[in-house]
Amino acid sequence: MTIDPATITVIAPNLKRRYSGVTSTILRLVPLQARRIAIASVGPKLPADLPQIRLRELLTMPCRPRVWHARRNIEMLAGLGLKHVLRQPLRLMFTSAAQREHSAYTRWLIRRMDAVVATSARSAGFLERPAQIIHHGIDTDHFAPAPARRALRQQLGLPLDKVLLGCFGRIRPSKGNDLFIDAMIALLPEFPDAHAVMMGGVTDKFAGFASDLKARVAASSVADRIHILPEDPGWTIAPWFQVLDLYIAPQRNEGFGLTPLEAMACGVPTIATRTGAFEDIVAMDETGTLIPTDDPAALQAAIRSVLADPATLARWSAACHPRAQAGFRLADEAEALIAIYRRLLAEELR
Numbered sequence: 001m002t003i004d005p006a007t008i009t010v011i012a013p014n015l016k017r018r019y020s021g022v023t024s025t026i027l028r029l030v031p032l033q034a035r036r037i038a039i040a041s042v043g044p045k046l047p048a049d050l051p052q053i054r055l056r057e058l059l060t061m062p063c064r065p066r067v068w069h070a071r072r073n074i075e076m077l078a079g080l081g082l083k084h085v086l087r088q089p090l091r092l093m094f095t096s097a098a099q100r101e102h103s104a105y106t107r108w109l110i111r112r113m114d115a116v117v118a119t120s121a122r123s124a125g126f127l128e129r130p131a132q133i134i135h136h137g138i139d140t141d142h143f144a145p146a147p148a149r150r151a152l153r154q155q156l157g158l159p160l161d162k163v164l165l166g167c168f169g170r171i172r173p174s175k176g177n178d179l180f181i182d183a184m185i186a187l188l189p190e191f192p193d194a195h196a197v198m199m200g201g202v203t204d205k206f207a208g209f210a211s212d213l214k215a216r217v218a219a220s221s222v223a224d225r226i227h228i229l230p231e232d233p234g235w236t237i238a239p240w241f242q243v244l245d246l247y248i249a250p251q252r253n254e255g256f257g258l259t260p261l262e263a264m265a266c267g268v269p270t271i272a273t274r275t276g277a278f279e280d281i282v283a284m285d286e287t288g289t290l291i292p293t294d295d296p297a298a299l300q301a302a303i304r305s306v307l308a309d310p311a312t313l314a315r316w317s318a319a320c321h322p323r324a325q326a327g328f329r330l331a332d333e334a335e336a337l338i339a340i341y342r343r344l345l346a347e348e349l350r
Contacts, residue, residue, distance in 0.1 A: 003040045005061035007193045010341050011068050013075045014043035017039030018201065019231065020170070021097075021258050026050075028139055032334045037341060059080060059302070067282075069093045069342045071335045076265060091115070091344035096123050096131065099276065113345075115340055119256040120277045132340065136256050137333035140325045143265035146242035153243045154294065163194040163307065166244040169259055171198075171213070172206040176250030176273065176294070181226070183248070183300045188222040191307050194296045199240060201231035241266040246306060246313065251275050252294050260288070263269040265324035269316035271302045281328070287320045 010033070014026045026041055030051055033039045040051045042058060044253040053061070058078075068079040068090045078096055083090045094110060102110065106229040107128060108118060118124035118131040146152050153160050166178040177198060184196040202210040217226045232240065241247070247263035247270045254276030261281050263270050270288040273295075282288045289306075291298040306313050 001049055001051050003051050003053055005040075005057045006064075008038050008040045008053060008061075009064075009066050009345060010037055010039035011066060012039060012041045013068070013070060013078060014041050014046060015072065015074050015078060016043070017045045018203070021256065024258055025071070027137060028330055029334055029337070030140075030329060032139070033338055036334070037338050039341075040069070058349060059086075060087065063088055065089050065091070065345055067091045067093055067344050069095070069337070069341070070113075071095045071097075071107055073109055076113065080109070091347065093117070093344065095119065095134075096127060097136075097276075099123055099126060099253065099255060101111040101126060115344055117337070117340070120280065121303070122277075123255065132336075134333055134336045135328065136258060136261065137282065137328050137330035138258075138261050138324055139330045140238070140328075142320065143238050143241065143262050143324070145267035145291065145321055149243055152239055156239060157241060158197065158243055159173060159195050163191070163245045164197060164243060164261075165194060165246045165248055165303070166197045166199075166240065167248045168198070168240060169200045170206075171202045171210045173202045173209060174252050174254075175200075176252050178209075179250040179294070179299055180248050181216055181297055182296060183250075184226050185216065185220040185222060185304055186300055187303055187307070188225050190304070194307060195225045195227065197227045197229065197240070197244070199229040199348050200233065217220070223269045237262065238266065241268055245317075246270045246271065246303075247288075247298075248303065249273065249277075249278060250299055257281075261324065261328055264288075267320045268305070268316050269313065271299070271306070273299075283319070283323060285316075287316055287323050297311060309314065322323070 030041050034051045040053050042053050046052050070076040070079050079092045082088045091114045091116045094113040094115040099122050116131040118133050123133045171177050217223050243265050249260045249267050249272035257276030260270040260272050270282050272282050273293040274290050275293050291302050
């Protein structure tokens with residue numbers, strides 16, 4: 001949905017082609033925010049129904065006060081170029097999810113922002129300036145338990161009547177995909193009705209890592225029950241969560257980490273490591289459980305325990321969607337960000 005840039009007061013750029021957690025955030029927030037404020041995204045690869053302006057229009061759009069909401073270094077830099085080279089009267093805003101020391105370059109960029117948001121208290125702790133904490137939310141209507149899960153499994157080509165464990169997202173060591181695969185190779189022989197699904201994109205840098213995982217699976221006794229799938233080419237991963245019984249988030253490190261939240265909203269419990277915002281998302285022994293990072297024994301013990309106890313798995317599942325609705329609504333995140341946009345615009349107009 002292409003918008004006239006003259007009518008836009010907030011731009012939420014997505015300047016990377018590869019689908020990522022940042023992309024997911026923009027795709028969810030912008031359509032909802034567009035109901036309350038004149039906002040559009042811009043980028044090289046966006047779905048047609050997303051409110052957006054063309055990249056080339058950044059160079060020709062009429063000068064007027066706008067907010068430029070960056071979520072990556074490249075977007076902060078682009079905002080600075082538009083403001084100081086093209087003399088656009090922009091107010092620059094940055095959202096940080098990182099839970100690590102920022103590089104000198106990133107710190108330099110952040111110092112030049114007019115407002116900074118952190119997605120968690122832990123993320124805020126790595127910033128050198130005050131930040132407003134706004135947790136990510138989820139569309140709990142879109143990410144919700146499936147009314148016909150068996151039919152959905154058939155549509156996706158997955159086993160119809162088996163226990164499905166999932167691990168989704170980029171495939172790389174930091175995401176702990178190897179921990180998931182090793183756990184499945186070790187545990188599936190004990191649980192003949194269980195299957196595992198791992199799905200995600202692979203960059204050239206981690207092609208060898210992904211190939212090694214596939215080789216481990218092929219050499220195992222449960223190769224026919226571990227499904228390693230390419231990244232879904234669609235713009236939503238909700239159906240893949242909806243067909244699961246248990247989600248595994250084995251990350252070694254993470255910024256925020258939307259996948260346990262997406263799973264929870266779909267009624268799927270999570271076993272997650274203590275990184276990112278997982279400790280805020282997963283309620284211990286209510287919607288899942290938390291384990292130490294990079295601890296294969298703890299991961300396997302947690303998975304074994306819940307697979308051996310269907311009653312606990314059912315109890316966790318029943319609590320998931322209500323918790324997502326009560327504390328992690330996308331609408332709340334959208335409104336908190338809109339309040340900052342309006343404040344920045346008011347300051348620019350003074």
